[in-house]
Amino acid sequence: EPEVTQTPSHQVTQMGQEVILRCVPISNHLYFYWYRQILGQKVEFLVSFYNNEISEKSEIFDDQFSVERPDGSNFTLKIRSTKLEDSAMYFCASSEGGIFQGAYNEKLFFGSGTQLSVL
């Protein structure tokens, strides 16, 4: 069964450093998402991406964050200058359809996540 893959599974970085988290969504999916989950808390929406541009973003997704689809398969999340509070599990997800097709019911397929630790 196709799956979303994320690399690395763990990333340790120093405060102020840049990190890039990588994801390979399912190949025929059109919508891509990043979520994060701080330990013991809920899965929080960061950003959605469709047709090579951001379609929605949350308040968490400030100027320190950016997303890119550099080629036909990868989807990346960059944090320019990491802070201690960025420590979390970051999940990539994809869906076959979404709001721009009127598909509000599309299920999300999640990767296994990247555990980011900022020291």
Place this chain on the structure above:
Amino acid sequence: SQKIEQNSEALNIQEGKTATLTCNYTNYSPAYLQWYRQDPGRGPVFLLLIRENEKEKRKERLKVTFDTTLKQSLFHITASQPADSATYLCALRGYIPTFGRGTSLIVHP
């Protein structure tokens, strides 16, 4: 603002019993509601979707109800097994897929 509430306390039940988890929402009128399962250190996995015009949906031992008047969904697992132990998340599908905090289910043998 939109709010999704799930019981933050863990639900402990004995194997073979029916587990019932609750999802309440406010300031929202979703056309669809989804339930996901999340195991520790893993991403959520889709289980079931229910539409606003459906009262009930079943899949094997799982059953979901959706009451748009009460703004509530109930998620049932019948004949529960220790392997059902996980956190169960409800999600409202609209412009932004939004998740509740989840309820941890622990099924004791």
